[in-house]
Amino acid sequence: MKRMSRLRFLLAAAVTLCGTAVSTFAAETLHIYNWADYVSPDLVTRFEKENDCKVVIDTFDSNETMFAKIKAGGAGYDLIFPTSYMVKAMEQEGMLASIDKSQVPNLKNVDPEALTKVYDTKMAHSVPYTMGYAVIAYRKDKLKDVEPSWAVFARTDLKKRATLFDDMRETIGAALKQLGYSLNTRDEKQLAEARDLVIKWKKNIAKFDNEGYKAGLDSGEFILVQGYSGDLFQVAQENEKVAIAIPKEGVSIGCDQMVIPKNAPQPQLAHKFINFLLDAEVSAENMEWMGYLCPNKEGLKKVSEDFLKNPAVSIPDAIKAKSEVIEELGADLAKYTKVWDEIKAAK
Incomplete structure (x- = not known):
């Protein structure tokens, strides 16, 4: 599933989220492989300030493109956002690290109904992001x-x-x-x-x-x-x-999920970003910006009624x-x- 651009933010997104080569990595840089314009730039900036780090986002336009790149040895990413069916393929190929739930206390906000729509129902290797x-x-x-x-x-x-x-x-x-x-x-x-x-x-x-x-x-x-x-x-x-x-x-119906590659350089920072996106206030702000429903029980209590009434959402x-x-x-x-x-x- 994907997940693309908010027109009035194209320039900002190009500056903030532009893809860069992953050949070199700063010690405190979180490298993300994601669909285009799939997280609020303001929230990315906030995470960087709160965690004294840099976030670099490369983008893909299909699950198959992403899978082929990672399968061919595209290393260096800390966090990837595949759709549920591709999570299964990646897990079976041994590409994914386990989710350390002790580092993600906001997992409690994930709507249990969303877990009925995904392969990884126990969130062993993935966490629901959007529907x-x-x-x-x-x-x-x-x-x-x-x-x-x-x-x-x-x-x-x-x-x-x-x-x-x-x-x-x-x-x-x-x-x-x-x-x-x-x-x-x-x-x-x-x-x-x-x-x-x-x-x-x-x-x-x-x-x-x-x-x-x-x-x-x-x-x-x-x-x-x-x-x-x-x-x-x-x-x-x-x-x-x-x-x-x-x-x-x-x-x-697509559920995109957050996964940490097995050899991620910054797994701890990746867990922090997952936990950050699952925060109720953050989730609500992110939903209103990108137009996708996040299966976040507490976050959904904080979005506008107009958002929930939109046919693209419900x-x-x-x-x-x-x-x-x-x-x-x-x-x-x-x-x-x-x-x-x-x-x-x-x-």
Whole structure:
């Protein structure tokens, strides 16, 4: 799941959170690998002052990109923010250190319900950070009569001004949901149907994209996008011409988590940052800034009512019942890779 930019903070984020090489490390520097604009810059500055340290954040645009880099030997990070299904893969590869709960007293604030949506239910190697959804958003001034359905991507009046995720699990998953199937299906016939549907959608979209859809939607370059709820919350807050719709067939529910790599240079500082983000006041401020719901019982008591009423934050129960968490598929992931390659190759 991801987690991207608040438009009016782009310059500040570029200065404060710019990615840097991880070849050298200061003794008191916390190196984080995260989705873009996924923690308030003000809170990062506060943590640095309170702990007399520096925080450096590198960013990734998909779980698979992050996993490949770490698997290939991308060392030096102290804290990473993968989605739950990728936590399972990383744990099975022996990439993760155990969470020392004695260093994270604010674990008591984690909502137990969130733990039912993750692989690591005992928080042995990971701690829930946010809950989010992959939904759709559109320009009200340029696209009329939008049905809250994944079928909207079949509209020929999109005129190549729409985007879908450049993420096989999310995009194939959206097609599977429209067809009435599980987004975690292992059935090759169902996957073939989803492939053909995405190829149909492909004829109407500008591109597959994980990042530019936000600015493109804001400017009007794109009139319909598949995006993450928090990202779209941020764009809609800035631009009243943007509306969010929750597809009636159901959506993917993502829980991003905080993990400490096994060979992290600064594990103690990483634990401090986890504990800091779980503080109720910090969590509330962070939620209001980034537009994602943190499963923090005490923090949720401190956010505004408007925040909780936003459709990007709290989806209807009827749709939530049809929604699913993306699962780690093991060997069956190859079926999705094959289908995705066929989608990308199709004209």
